[in-house]
Amino acid sequence: MLMEEKLVVKELEQGKELANQLMNSLNNPSSSSKVSNEVLISEILSCFQNTIAMMMNLDKKTLKRSPERSDQSNKKRRMLEKKKTEKVKICVGTGQEGTPLDDGHCWRKYGQKYIHGFKNPRGYYRCTHRFTRGCLAVKQVQKSDTNPMCYEVKYVESHTCDITPSTTKHSVSDAKQSDDTIKHMKPEELMLSIEDLDYKKDIFRTFSFSNPEIDDFLEWKDLMETLSPTTSESGITNEFHVSPTDDSCFSSLENILGSTHDLSWM
DNA sequence: TATATTTGACCCTG
DNA sequence: CAGGGTCAAATATA
Structure with a gap:
């Protein structure tokens, strides 16, 4: 098993x-x-x-x-599976190294690769709750070649791990939760929120069955x-x-x- | 000891 | 075949 x-x-x-x-x-x-x-x-x-x-x-x-897995049927199936992606450019004011892209979710790095044509490596992150909650959210982070303060972040799939007993206990509107989250954010995280507003609408959904694969x-x-x-x-x-x-x-x-x-x- | 990161190898796609 | 993405063993860290 x-x-x-x-x-x-x-x-x-x-x-x-x-x-x-x-x-x-x-x-x-x-x-x-x-x-x-x-x-x-x-x-x-x-x-x-x-x-x-x-x-x-x-x-x-x-x-x-x-x-x-190399069967035609599986190939076709994969072809049909279009991943939901969202590209975001984030500028970090402090310019500090480390994890400037804390967007409120727990990410776990699973790979890093130097991409053809880019000076800086691309980091691959997936949600910490991938195996415990089956969250398929993934992001790719790459420091901009031209501006070291800027990061190119690509989000693939949205989080499905936002369910906790405390959040399911009461009905909380998306707007309210976004508001509460923003209150506790650092300035650089706020930049992410503003630039990535559409995506945030998605990831702050606390309890959703929107996964079309179900x-x-x-x-x-x-x-x-x-x-x-x-x-x-x-x-x-x-x-x-x-x-x-x-x-x-x-x-x-x-x-x-x-x-x-x-x-x-x- | 459990969890996270690093990194070379492998797989898939164009 | 090249390049991008992921896996997984080794290693680091709390």
Whole structure:
């Protein structure tokens, strides 16, 4: 079993445990549970999202590593996969070396290469949460040849790792979060924000299922709407309202829990 | 000891 | 075949 597969199982088991906690809490409303039902639901959803992201990542990895990867079908598939990229030019006022491109995300360097025609090497970074949350965000950073204060940054794919229990707990508008983030930013980070406003709109989305590669999105959405009758029509939101009187949603939950007794088959 | 970075090798695409 | 992108072992660092 691959490392990532173990993580998927672990995540699912955690989700199952949380769901059981929720079930107990719902069956005994009088018991003074430490964690509120809303928090439990948020954490369960977070588990699902993480699992999906990990599975998507795993699928890609398996395809890439399989001996049939040179097949025409795979070639065609790759041709069709157009990566979402965004180019940004960033000037660092302080001119200091190190990591002037802190954009609020955790990046891990995985490569560096001298590119033909450029004096400075290009650094390759991917999201720290690539394997834990399946975030596919990648960026390339290259110091400008003409102006050493400037960096050319190319973002490939947006972050899908912005989900944390604290962010899923409450519904936070994109604008508000951007505002809060900017307040804590250093001046050079603000430059990035201003120049890269469009991209920021994307990466500050805290809880999104916009990944077009998730083919089963509609099924997932249906399930979520069954669980949460107040979820908006336009898409899944962070906001979940659970009415203690709504038995239908509890029975759905019971059905789901009942059908996933054991994960050991994996 | 866990996590991050470096860097040469390898793979894919044009 | 050249060039760009990624992998993964070795190494560094906290």
